Amino acid sequence: MYDATVIDEDRTLPAVLVEAHSLEFFEDHDGYDFQPDDEFDSVTETTHWWRAWTGDPAATTPPFRVFGRDGTGGLAAIWSRGPIVFLGSEGELAVIARDLGDYLWLLANGVGPLERVDGVDRDPEPIPALVDLAQRFTGDGARSLEAVYAAADAELPALTALVNAAIS
Template sequence: MTAFSPSGSRRADRRGGFAGAGTSTGVTTGTTGATGTTGATGTTGATGTTGAGETTGWLRQWTGNPELDGDAYRLFGQNGAGGLAAVWYGRPGRPLAEQPVVFMGSEGECGVVAGNLSDFLWMLADGIGPLEAVLYEGHESRPDAALTALAERHATTPRRPARDIITEACTEFPTFAEDIDELCR
């Protein structure tokens, strides 16, 4: 796989870094103990969603912009490095489950990783976590039996390879990372 970071290093420099700050977001408060996929980059844990106040604090901290609010995001997962997965209200008027899933990493990595929650389940089932979706091209399938069973029970979209899910989401929202970069101070 070829590593890349679309605007990630510039974003991290503009924010002065984010490492270590992820533990103060409150994302892990009241977790259910459900875990996600373990891969080369750590664990993505399902933690439930956070309230608007916590999300606002996180977004302000991540961007260094005290003028933002977090109303457009619902955080639901955190990896071992502090990166966060969120549902982004990128499709006005559509239900939560039909909104895109984004990842914002602890070192400035950022991107749309799936077009909706159902596709996110299929991406995880294919062995690709949100950090890998943002950092690498050429996503090789590494199916996970437990996560495949979970997706088979709960996904409402057809099974597809992670690379197709990621490509489709990035094509629909091509400027997400740049738009977030513009919010950074």
């Protein structure tokens, strides 16, 4: 877990995440509501949000590093176990991707993080620059959306258990 007493915390995003978000995928979709951040939220900010979200003013520091949000206040974060998750403003929970590599393949396949949560209402097409980035980062050939979704879905029970334990 992250220690909220850390003063000089490293808020630097992984370079591959910065590169992926710099390719302006998010600005290319009308009505698409995801704002990637330039750095992780501070541990203090995340802890404050977690306490409000769980309704527990004494909740410990959550195991998440927030790197983006939607317009309603929902957060996209890297869970310390590795998955990329979404914690919505109305209590929504989703695993966006099993890990950073699968997150890159999600983007490479033309699907954004919140489209994974809310559903895709268009025919996604691969984005060549993101395909190149995903291949460089993972060393893998193309990974299908179905494989990315299945791996993410397998992580949801653990996320649900974590959240249920925090709000119980």
